[in-house]
Amino acid sequence: MLRITEFLQPSCIKMELESNKKKDVLLELLTLFQHEGLIDEAQKDHIWKDLLEREKVSSTGIGSGVAIPHKIVPGLQTTVIAFGRKKKGVPFDSIDGQPVTLLFLILGKEGSEAFHLRLLSKLARLLQQEAFREELIRSESPDQILSILHRWEEE
Structure with a gap:
């Protein structure tokens, strides 16, 4: 069974993003991967530029306060996921016009x-x-995020 939790480490979860702009939150999430040694500085910069170009073509803000930016990365050893939350929301040019x-x-x-x-x-x-x-928004720790994901994946 495909499990999201297999690819999301607690260290790649940011409970409250600091940035207020789309380009900056993307960089903030990429930096989590870099700190874990999953990507290096050059990869981070290249991926960031590619993600920004992708966002210019079509936003990955899918509505309801959610965005799922994604990219295939040459040289990456395994699939990785990062999660970030911004309770106030970040303008993201989402399909419903709502902040993410x-x-x-x-x-x-x-x-x-x-x-x-x-x-x-x-x-x-x-x-x-x-x-x-709503559970993700109310959660208080990376472990809670993983627990919520795990429970919902079982249903």
Whole structure:
């Protein structure tokens, strides 16, 4: 069974993003990967530029306060996920025009495109459920975030 929690480490969860702009929250999430040694500085800069270009074409803000930016990254060893929350919300050019409070950034390894899309689809389905989103907003720790994800993945 495909589990989101297998790819999200507690250290890649930011309970309250500091930034107030789309470009800055993306960099903030990428920095979590860098601090864990999952990407290096050069990769971070390259991925950030690519994510910003992707956002210019079409926002990954899918509505209901959610964004799921994602990218396949050559040279990445494994798929990784970062989570960030901004209770006040971040302007994200979302399809519903609402600010984003919950962000999941997915980086997939080259050659895993089908898997990447399945993971993205599963996460999007969970995030469509208001009760799930509300639990994430109310959570108080990275461990709670992981517990919520794990429980909802079981249902």
